[in-house]
Amino acid sequence: MPDSSSITSLRNISEYLQALKNSPKYGPQVVCHKTFPEQKGAYIPFPTTLPDILTSCLLQQGIEKLYSHQGKAYKEIRNGKNVFAATPTSSGKSLIYNLPVLESIYRDRSTKALYLFPLKALAQDQLRVLQKFDEIFYSDKQKNTHTLAALYDGDTSARQRKKIRTCPPDILISNPDMLHLSMLPYHSSWAPFFKELKYIVIDEVHIYRGVFGAHMSWVLRRLQRILELYGARPTFILLSATIGNPEQFAEKLIGQQVVSIVASSAPRSKRNMLFLNPWNSAAHTVSQLLEASLKRGLRTIVYTGSRKMAELITMWTKPNLGKLGSKLSSYRSGFLPEERRLIERDLNSGKLLGVISTSALELGIDIGDLDLCILAGYPGSVMATWQRGGRVGRGRKESAIILVAQEDALDQYYMQNHEDFFSRTMESAIINPFNSQIMEQHLHCAAAEVSIHKNELAVFPLIIKKAVKELTSQGILLQSSDGKEFFATRKYPQRQVSLRGSGRQLQIIREDNGEVLGEIDSGRAFKECHPGAVYLHSSITWLVHTCDIENSEIVVSPFRENYHTRPVSQKHTEILKVIDQKEEPGYRVSLGKLIVREKVTGYQKRNNRNNKLMGSIQLDLPEQSLETVGLWLEIPESTKLEIEEQQLHFMGAIHALEHAMIGMFPLLVLCDRYDIGGISCPAHHQTSEAVVFIYDGYPGGMGLCNEAFFRIEELLEQTAKTIRNCACENGCPSCVHSPKCGSGNRPIDKKACNALITLLLNPGWNRHVQESFKKSMMTDQEPRMEIIRPGTFPDLPLSVLPTHYGVFDLETKYSAAEVGGWHKAHKMGISVAVVYDSLLDHCVTYMEHETDKLVEHLFALDLVVGFNNRRFDNAVLSAYSDKDLNKMVMLDLLEVVKKQLGYRLSLDRLAKFTLGKEKSGDGLQALQWYKDGEMEKIIQYCKNDVVITRELLLYGLEHGFFLFQNKAGKIVRLPLDLEGKILRKDG
Structure with missing residues (x-):
């Protein structure tokens, strides 16, 4: 451990590293020290096309020339190409977009640009940068009516928002959430801005992967759809940390081709990278390294993998710092926005000397010049490691990154194979725009913004066409009466869609x-x-x-x-559909749709000092379910027999394999182990073999398992390498234990897992003949199983009505107001009831004194159809009978409409647009007729309602929809599965 007895402000990173390596305690724990020498920059002069006034402004800021990669990007953007700059931290990415945008504004003052940042702090940093160019464009007098750049986010006042919409700035700086919630739904208010939009800049693009990325891809598709309406086709400028698949990723995100720029010509100061494998707790080691760096005056950032660890390291370090304790803070999501902004300011100003953060500070927020980055555990990807490490050494001074390994499998893999880290290419960023749940949410939003026309569907991929059809069948989208357009049922469905979270x-x-x-x-x-x-x-x-x-x-x-808690849970999995399948010599691997059910059954209390179990508590909490995409390995019976013949624990083997594969998963795709889950089953009820499941941890899947399915052999080989290279005897967190195992890592058998994975990769070593497995192999490539979900049916006859059905309605003697409210419907009394009987093929009328016969008639029917009969008519009738009227087989058309649409429609409204008919009166008239003794009028009115209800029923069965006029004045279709409801008897 470096000597920290005296506080110095020398900020000498070399001395700190030398003291660390010379320390008798910590020196032997350093397993790797790699030095990256200073890198000189490659420059070009300012382009001759750049206006002199912009060149002058850059010179005033101390910028005398461009990096060569900035010049290449400038040229491509000027030629109208979409550009994706995926270069390392501190490579001057802001000039890549600001130069062409500012030049375009200078030459054509009608030009507009939209800058999108994922964090408010990034947006505020960029506003400060643009304010340096303010004087070029507008004099103090002009600034009253013209603005170069303005922020439009959640903190923008209502008054300022109105001003921005009325008189948009040249550059609008916002975020995906505001675009989704406040701009696209009200696009007509933004028409002046959208018509002149020439550039869309999206920073920190690598963050738009997984769930957030799928949402973002749809927000951008909706934006482009709106822009086409206003005749705008802007150039996209994307910026990111270095990733392995920039062009493929960008094209999935924006739906257009891009020119990628990945090589940086920016200079870099000397950097040091140390790997430290601690003998004791990683968190305690990080705390002591941090203490020593702060006492030397080194500006330090610590990154942790969890909010809990960030808080623990802060709590352990502060008491040892004395007065310096006030210069250290934690920073993570979960803090309120005002807390985070204050920490950012204090770190940038130097008021804070150190910060302990989760990935929340990984992005390019301006937090000043830092000397040392300590990583409390491997961040989960090579990209994230360099992205976090890039926060230090931004000036010309030497800097260092120290990776302190945890017991996690990936951490230990790189401690044993550190050269693999330095030679490995950046991971691919995965995005799945066609996640069914996310896609359907945004199609609903798109239809609310501008109706979806059939001509659009003609050029959509098949998966989107199917989604529109499904949304229409659910009543979320409504088809126009001529079938050419699709409208949203809700006016602002955007409010129900969260871009960043998997739940509320x-x-x-x-x-x-x-x-x-x-x-x-x-x-x-x-x-x-x-x-x-x-x-x-x-x-x-x-x-x-x-x-x-x-x-x-x-x-x-x-x-x-003095204890912490750990949850205990149970999971089980059901295979819904096989999407793809591969046969390997030692196993079968499948990709498909799954439903995972999990229940937290209790928790453990564990001592903070030694992690010993202090007790277990049972809980009774609701089960949670997840429908997602996953892959699964089916292990042949012969392999199971081989493991058991060696006196090894087979369940311990597959459980260990599940954990180890999940631990190695981030080597293949850009994710962390918390993005995926797993279950191991010695005998799954839907297969004839033991199964190991791995699945995406988000509804509908994120594309992670899709990628891993095609690289399964690579995943298994990396897993085998990790298990074999781990020095432990029985398994540990470095190989087969999981920090999130719901069963407390029991049972686990490392030796059995090693034997199992050897047999999977080398089935010839198995002494058993594998005929049983071969016989069970698929002979064709079709999916073996597909669960038909409730609500889907094979082709049915037009009418599934029983032979003896009836349509029922009644009129009352008193209004709801007269009896004290609708909840007292049983007091309203019957004046007349009418039943259409299908066997008789005519209507039967019942007066109040004949209600016994009415009830008898209704119970004799195989199906009773009505309009609000379940909630209202039955409640009125209940005053006249002891029978449980809910035991009748009923179909309530109003309930069906409300369930499908989300709100009620009157019988008159449906009849008018579906049948071209109108009711002969209304309920208030019927009450007056009763008071006046005009019973024939009531009877005729009630019969007319029964006839209309029956005709609606028959129309719905024949066509599959009703027609009505929505709030926007459009006549639209309301799809209904009346056949299904009659078959299921759930109407």
Whole structure:
């Protein structure tokens, strides 16, 4: 450990590293020290096409020439090409987009540009950069009516928003959420801006992978659809950290081809990269390294893999720093926005000397010149490692990155194979725009913005056409009466779609004063904030009392006991559909749709000092289910027999294999192990063999397992290498243990896993003949199984009505107001009831004194059809009979409409547009007729309603929809599965 007895402000990173390596305790733990020498830059002069006034402004900022990669990007953008600059941190990416945009604005003052940043802090940094160019474009007098750049985010006041919409700036700086929620739904208000939009700049593009990326790809598709409406076709400029598949990724994100620029010509100062494999806890080691760096005055950032670890390291380090303790802070998601902004400012100004962060500070927020980056565990990808390490050494001074390994499999893999880290290419960023759940949400939004025309569908991929058809069948989209357009049922469905989370956010609230401490995603709530859980926030421990998913709140109180908690859960998996399948000599691997059901059954209390189990508590929480995409290995019976004959634990083997494969998964695709899940089954009920499942951890899948399916052999080989190279005897977190295992890493058998993976990759070593497995192999490439979900049916006859059905309606003697409200319908009394009987093929009328016969007639029918009969007619009739009227087989057309549409439609409204008929009166008239004794008029009115209801039923069965006029005045189709409801008897 470096000597930290004296505080110095020399900020000498070389001395710190030398002291670390010479330390008797920590020196032997350094397994690798690689030095990257200073890199000189490659430059070009300013392009001759650049206006002199812009050149002058750059010179005033100390910029005398361009990096050669900046010049290449400038040329491509000027030629109208979409550009994707995926270069390392500190390579001058902001000039790549600012130069062509500012030049275009200077030459044509009508030019508009949209800058999108994923974080407010990034947007604010960019605004400060653009303000340096303000004087070029507008005098002080002109600034009253013209603006070069303005922010449009959640903090923008209502007054300022109106001003921006009325008189848009040349450059609008915003974020995906505002585009999704505040611009696209109100595009007509943005017409002046959209018509002149020439450039769309998207920064930190690598963050738009997985779920967020799928949402972003659809937001951009919706934006381009709106821009076509206004005749605009802007150039896209994308910027990112270095990734392995820039062109493929960008094209999936924006749906257009790009020119990629990946080589940086920017200079770099000397850098050091150290790998340290600690003998004890990684977190405690990081705490001591941080303490020593801060006492030397080194500006330091620590990255951790979890919010809990960030808080623990802060809590352990501060007491040892004395007065310097005030110069250290943690930083993570879950902090309130104002807390995060203050930490960013203090770090940039030098008020803070050190910060301990999750990935929240990985992006290019301006936090000043830092000396040292300490990684508390491998960040999960080569890209993230260099992205985080790129936060230091931005000036000409030497800097260092120290990777402190945890017991995790990937950490230990690189501790044993550190040259592999330095030679490995950046991972591919995966994006799946066609995740069914996300795609359907955004198609609904798109239809609300501008109706989807059949001509558009003609050029859409088949998967989108199917999604539109499915949304129409669900009543989420409504087809026009002529079938040419699709409209949204909701006016602003965007409000129901969160771009960043897989579920809604729950607030964490103090029990004593109601203070909101932070928030957590509902998908993680039961695991991290179940009743009895110990939760860390701002280095303070809290005890969870209640976790109320329905009301989106978690109640906590301060906690001072010396233990932490770990959830215990159970999972099981059902295969819904096989998408693809490969036969390998030692196993079969499949890709398909799965449903995973998980239930948190309890939690463990573990001592903070030694992690020993102090007790287990049972919980009774609701089950959560996830429909997703996954891959699964089917292991032949002969392999199972071979393992068992060696007196090895087969369940321990497949459980260990599941953990190890998940641990190695991020070597193939850009994700972390928390993006994926797994289950191992010694005998799955849907297959004839043992199965190991690995699945995407988001509804509908993110494309991660799709990628791994095609690289399964590579995944297994890397897994085998990790297991064999680990020095432990029985398994540990470096190879086959998982930090998120719901069964506490039991049973686990490393030796059996090693034998199993050897047999999978080398089936010839198996002494058993594998005929049983070969016989079970598929003889064709068709999926072996597909679960038909409720609501889907084979072709049926036009009418599935039973031979003896009836259509029923009644009129009352009193109004709801006269009896004290609709909830007292049983007091409203029957004046007349009418039943159409299919066997008689005419209507039968019943007066109040004949209600016994009415009830008898209804129970004799195989199906009773009505319009609001379940909630209203039955309630009125219940006053006249002891029978349970809900035992009748009923089809309530109003309930069917409401369930499909989300709100009610009157019988008159449906009849008018579906049948071209109108009711002969209304309920108030019928009440007056009763008071006046005009019973014939009531009877005729009631019969007319029954006839209309029956005709609606027959129309719906024949055509599959009703027609009505929506709130926008369009006549649209409301799709209905009346056949299915009659078959299921659930109407």
